[in-house]
Amino acid sequence: MGKALDGKLDGRSDGKVDGKLAGKVALVTGGSRGIGAAAARALADAGAHVAIAYAASADKAADVVRDLEAKGVRANAYKADQADPSQVAGLVDQVVADFGRLDVLVNNAGVIATGTVGDIDPAAADHMYAVNVQGVVAGIRSAAKVIAPGGRIITVGSNLSSRTSFPGMADYAATKSAIIGYSQGAARDLAPREVTVNVVQSGSVHTDMNDENGPMAGGQRALNALDRFGRPAEIAAGIVFLASPDASFVTGSVLTIDGGMLA
16 A cells, blocks of 8 residues: 555645646656656646655655645655555555545656567566556556546556667567557546546656666657657646646547657
8 A cells, every 4th residue: 555755634735726727636656756756746836736656766755745835735745566556556545535535647657678579587577567557557447436527547658659769678668558558448438427548658758767868868869850858847748738627628549749759
């Protein structure tokens, strides 16, 4: 079960009174850094109360919570292993218990294991499938039971699911392709409650996992029409759009934000 970093939220701010997501509650997995942290901050800027989940970066998670609270919203962080479906389910239940509701789920947590089809480490690949696929499925299943009517489920994917541009990425691409198929099916299942389910498909983004000055950066940048890496905030903007009332007629869709790599 997810464990709260600071316990329950008694005595914290009642939150913003403005913004497109005022009064909504969002949960962002993998929210302690990178795209997840940027999404958490952007959702808070739109008025949402935000819970984040993290696997190991407790200090970074605490920093994000402080940033969110400084924006005037309620916030908390929970430790949960996204490879364990029971912990994912416990995380969702705990957020509802602490915040009173759930309106937005952002499945951002993910890992990467590389290697060609003949030499990828089986244990690393199995863990990647557990986090990137089973963790996402568990999150959507759990959220489906408690999310408010008109809620939003958004999963962060990768444009490598559409074009695997590098060797050694077959298994990673497969995990990102799987969540598109599942999200589209879930969009049908949850449509009667006006709950939308979408995927934000990112490209090369400057994060701890993929430094824009790293050894593989040049090749990635050359594939992008804009000839640069994206910023986490640019992906977060797409997430906030899909979470907002402006995207009420968007479901079962893939929003690609990749600097024109697939152009």
